[in-house]
Amino acid sequence: xxxxxxxxxxxxxxxxxxxxxxxxxxxxxxxxxxxxxxxx
Numbered sequence: 012x013x014x015x016x017x018x019x020x021x022x023x024x025x026x027x028x029x030x031x032x033x034x035x036x037x038x039x040x041x042x043x044x045x046x047x048x049x050x051x
Contacts, residue, residue, distance in 0.1 A: 012051070018044040 013034035017024045028034040031049075038047050 012049070014048050014050060015041070016046050016048065017041055 013028040013031050015026045015028070015034050015037050017026075026034075026037060028037065034047055038045055
């Protein structure tokens with residue numbers, strides 16, 4: 012599972028994806044700080 016974590020002023024949001032392609036598409040649209048990680 013791929014996870015995109017978005018860091019905002021006072022919150023942290025996490026989105027889960029099955030494919031890396033979907034996660035990368037989401038990550039590309041984020042305008043602030045974010046990371047992409049993989050977990051089993």
